[in-house]
Amino acid sequence: MNLLKLLGWEVERLTKPYLILITLLVVTQFAWLGIFLWSETNMYEEIRRAGTPDYTLTFGNYLGGTPFILSIGVAVASMVFFSFWIWYRDFQGRGTFMMRLLLMPQQRMFVFSAKLATMILMILGLFSVQWIALKLQYIAFSSWFDSQMIPMSGSFKQAIGYDGALAIMFPASLFNFFVHQALIALAVLFIFSFVLIERSLWQRTVWAPLLALLMIGGFIVVPMIGFFTIENDLFMEEALAVFTLILVIWFIGVVWIGHRQLTKKLSV
Amino acid sequence: MIEVLGVKKRYRKKQVIEDVSFTAQKGEITCLLGLNGTGKSTILKGIMGLTPFDQGTVLVDGKSIDLNRVAFVPDHSTFPIHFTIEQCEAFMRDFYPTFDPKLFARLVDEFKLFPEDKLSELSKGTLAKVNLALGIAQDPDYLLLDEPFSGIDVFSKEQIVELFSSDIMEDRGVLITTHEIEDIEYLVDKAVMLNRGRIVREFDVEDVRFIHGKSIVDVMREEYGA
Numbered sequence: 378m379n380l381l382k383l384l385g386w387e388v389e390r391l392t393k394p395y396l397i398l399i400t401l402l403v404v405t406q407f408a409w410l411g412i413f414l415w416s417e418t419n420m421y422e423e424i425r426r427a428g429t430p431d432y433t434l435t436f437g438n439y440l441g442g443t444p445f446i447l448s449i450g451v452a453v454a455s456m457v458f459f460s461f462w463i464w465y466r467d468f469q470g471r472g473t474f475m476m477r478l479l480l481m482p483q484q485r486m487f488v489f490s491a492k493l494a495t496m497i498l499m500i501l502g503l504f505s506v507q508w509i510a511l512k513l514q515y516i517a518f519s520s521w522f523d524s525q526m527i528p529m530s531g532s533f534k535q536a537i538g539y540d541g542a543l544a545i546m547f548p549a550s551l552f553n554f555f556v557h558q559a560l561i562a563l564a565v566l567f568i569f570s571f572v573l574i575e576r577s578l579w580q581r582t583v584w585a586p587l588l589a590l591l592m593i594g595g596f597i598v599v600p601m602i603g604f605f606t607i608e609n610d611l612f613m614e615e616a617l618a619v620f621t622l623i624l625v626i627w628f629i630g631v632v633w634i635g636h637r638q639l640t641k642k643l644s645v
Numbered sequence: 646m647i648e649v650l651g652v653k654k655r656y657r658k659k660q661v662i663e664d665v666s667f668t669a670q671k672g673e674i675t676c677l678l679g680l681n682g683t684g685k686s687t688i689l690k691g692i693m694g695l696t697p698f699d700q701g702t703v704l705v706d707g708k709s710i711d712l713n714r715v716a717f718v719p720d721h722s723t724f725p726i727h728f729t730i731e732q733c734e735a736f737m738r739d740f741y742p743t744f745d746p747k748l749f750a751r752l753v754d755e756f757k758l759f760p761e762d763k764l765s766e767l768s769k770g771t772l773a774k775v776n777l778a779l780g781i782a783q784d785p786d787y788l789l790l791d792e793p794f795s796g797i798d799v800f801s802k803e804q805i806v807e808l809f810s811s812d813i814m815e816d817r818g819v820l821i822t823t824h825e826i827e828d829i830e831y832l833v834d835k836a837v838m839l840n841r842g843r844i845v846r847e848f849d850v851e852d853v854r855f856i857h858g859k860s861i862v863d864v865m866r867e868e869y870g871a
Binding site: 379382383386470473474476477479480481482483580581582641642643644645 | 655657693695697711712713717739740
């Protein structure tokens with residue numbers, strides 16, 4: 378019950394900046410779509426007047442435009458920023474709100490879990506909005522060119538498949554969707570671990586951020602080096618099993634770090 | 646009884662708490678005294694687990710600390726400054742199971758606070774009263790107060806001191822750090838004096854007053870040579 382209350386509390390606190398981000402994302406993409414349709418139609422007209430209408434468009438052309446890629450980049454960067462900010466805002470100023478959170482008579486891991494769940498909800502929300510926006514953009518894109526009788530090639534699926542970031546948003550199967558979400562959650566957990574280690578060390582050393590970065594970096598890189606060293610000697614199934622094991626170790630590791638820092642090390 | 650047993654704490658190269666042990670009884674006011682930077686606030690935060698000690702143990706009635714029974718009132722607000730007093734209360738009601746809204750309402754009334762006021766608009770004295778009201782309304786057995794009189798006006802101080810001798814504080818153990826010892830000297834039962842992270846003197850205030858004819862300030866003068 379307290380976890381749900383805390384989750385509601387965290388979500389409420391992030392709602393305003395999150396809605397601003399979503400609005401910016403959608404407005405940027407639809408504005409870019411408008412500009413793209415207008416310029417491509419003009420170009421087609423010019424080519425047609427020249428008498429060589431050998432011209433086909435794909436939705437991928439639109440997705441490859443700088444404004445669209447930038448909008449996705451800003452959304453990803455914002456999620457990374459939110460993952461840091463969801464903790465650091467509670468450490469701001471002398472009257473740190475983190476003190477109030479740590480004084481609550483409940484498990485401190487509730488604070489951790491509520492923040493993690495908030496981030497995952499926000500990321501899933503962003504995916505949903507992007508998914509709907511992209512579908513609407515495709516409908517607008519194809520209807521416009523159909524109405525202008527401009528030839529198009531390639532399907533929505535093909536266009537999405539060419540883009541790495543969008544392929545994560547539109548996974549080929551439910552299994553892939555869960556794998557992608559697990560990897561995203563792991564990335565968020567690595568950021569959480571960094572913040573909690575840094576905040577536990579800041580009163581002891583001015584090198585706290587660097588030390589925290591080295592510790593988390595080491596935790597990520599060492600198993601990867603081990604994996605790449607033995608990868609060539611393994612069958613594909615074995616390599617997959619080893620990589621899954623590394624993922625499990627990372628998950629257990631970051632949750633353990635979060636628990637230890639919050640209950641034994643964190644200093645406010 | 647709060648038992649602090651052999652606690653130590655180091656910040657960077659400085660040992661701020663060096664093997665400190667003392668007790669604070671329920672129903673009594675225990676005052677932690679010392680010059681600036683002697684580790685008084687660090688001890689209170691350490692007891693609450695906000696700044697974990699490097700070594701040592703803290704027991705409350707023989708068990709590890711239960712945050713439902715011990716409340717901490719720092720010398721600053723722990724809520725975002727855009728919060729109103731009623732938003733602070735709502736948060737406390739939601740997340741602190743022992744929080745008593747009736748007791749809070751009584752304290753708001755006694756301190757003449759306005760629930761719709763934002764924390765950012767409050768004076769230091771009013772903010773201290775809000776902090777204290779939120780802490781006491783948790784209805785704890787033990788209350789830890791960090792510099793509750795720091796930088797506040799004489800009338801706010803009087804209101805807070807009056808509260809210490811009221812029925813609201815009856816049977817609660819209070820562990821307090823303050824520089825304004827004159828204001829509460831007659832209320833304090835026990836004093837623990839710190840210097841450079843060590844306890845230099847621990848005494849029953851009444852004994853010192855009646856047997857030796859000295860006030861806490863007199864003992865502080867002797868100890869700190871001020």
